[in-house]
Amino acid sequence: MSLDAQTLIWVLLLPVAALSGWMIGRRGAERRGGQRVSRLSSNYFRGLNFLLNEQPDKAIEVFLQIAEVDKDTVETHFALGNLFRRRGEVDRAIRIHQNLIERPRLSEEQRVQAVLELGEDFMRAGLLDRAEALFTDLGQFDQVAPKALRHLISIYQQERDWPKAIDHARRYEAATGETMGKLLAQFHCELAEAALGRKDRAAAVTHLRDAVEVDSHCARAGILEGRMALEEGDDGTAIRAFERVARHEVDYLPEVLQPLLDAWGRTGERVRARAFLADMVERSAGVSPMLALARLIQEDEGDAAAAGFLTRNLQRRPSVRGQNALIDLSLRRADEDPEETLRVVRQLSEQLVAGVAAYRCGHCGFGARAHHWQCPSCKRWGTVRPVHGAFGE
Ligand SMILES: [Zn+2]
Structure with missing residues (x-):
């Protein structure tokens, strides 16, 4: 069941709980009212039951009946509005929530909740400006401010209004104490890229500094800084920025590896490049640093040394791209007997298939290594079949 449905069921259970409390209080005092209560709660449970069985059409029917009989049941209208919005009937949800807001006897808390719901209807309907106006008003009510701010941040992201997105993310941080650093850094990077697009390098530098201030390991800011340095012909700064990106988050290494190799090539920092790549080979689960280092070894020490390096590393971490590099090396080496390479490749294929x-x-x-008549996981019969494709049957 989705979180949304769970919340809905809680909303629906509230009046039932309230009514049963009322019943206990009234027990023995007045018998006539009790009948109305039990009728109402049995209808609630019917509606709930339909919801739990994922039959929203029937649930709506029941809740509409309740709403008809007892016009004061605010929670029923909340539940209905929610159901309609979830089913994409936004117009009906909007009507229900607007009617709720106009009720004179609504508590302040309920009215604020209804406005929040209406804002969510508008979001769903794509009426972003109307949603924005409501959520902005709601920002002053502590009970819903974080939710309203979250919606506003999402609206400004859709509108690509980064200054407003930043402003509201900061307010969300202040309201909840929850850090938004990674998100804020992305917004600052968006501003930096926009500044670069209109050739305003000074503004881009400022935005990148803001990004690093809120997220000191921001990979995107590092990559942008490196690219800007390359455009200015500053290889040293570019190398430092790209190396920092890969050290902080090794998964971004493939994004910076080629410009890094080019920059090392221009500055002639061979030793530094090899030491850095050797470190990355240890840290990365990917094959890119291994292949790059193999190329440097080949240039410095020859084909045999590169082949030896690849063979050692591939045995630890077999990969098809690594295997291809090994075959390429062997094809280049006229002096070499290909038998040794074939033996290594055969062994690597074995490891790859076994995994x-x-x-x-x-x-x-x-996934299973052997055939099972009954799936060990979902317990269905006859659903386990051989895999086809590169590694399969
Ligand atoms: Zn299964």
Whole structure:
């Protein structure tokens, strides 16, 4: 069940809980009212039951009946509005929430909640300016301010209004104490890229500094700084920026590897490049640093040394791209007997195939080495079949 449905069920259970409290209070005092209560709560449970069985059409029918009988049941209208919005019937949700807001006897808390719901209807309907106006008003009510701010941040992201997105993310931080550093850094980087687009380098530098201030390991800011340095012909700064990106988050290494190799090539920092790549080979699960280092070894020490390096590393971490590099090296080496390379490649293929599931359940996706009549994971019968493709049957 989705979180949304769970919240909805809680909303629906509230009046039931309130009414049962009322019943206990009234027990023995007045019998006539009790009947109305039990009728109402049995209808609630019918509606709930439909919801739990994911039959929203029938649930709506029941809740509409309740709303008809008892016009004061605010929670029923909230539940209905929610149901309509979830089903994409935004117009009906908007009407329900607008009617709620206009009720004179609504508590302040309920009215604020209804305005929040209406704002969410407008978001769903794509009426961003109207949603923005409501959420801006709601920002002053502590009970819903964080939610309203979250919606506003999302609206400004859709509108690509980064200064406003930044402003509201900061207010969200202040309201909740929750840090928004990574998100804020992305917004500052968007501003930096926009500044670069209109050739305003000074503004771009300021925005990048802001990004690093809120997220000191921001990879995107590092990559942008490196690219800007390259455009200015400043290889030293570019190398430092790109190396920092990869050290902080090794998964971004492939994004900066080629410009990094080019910059090292121009500055002639061979030793530094090899030491850095050797460090990355240890840290990265990917094959790129291994292949790059193999090329440097080949240039410095020759084909045999590069082949030896690749063979050692591929045995630890077999990969098809690594295997291809090994075959290429062997093809280049006229002096070499290809038998040794073939033996290594054969062994690597064995390792690669051994790591892959030969069978897979067509229902749940469970992978297995051997055939099972009953899937060990979802317990269905006859769904486990051989895998086809590069590594399969
Ligand atoms: Zn299964």
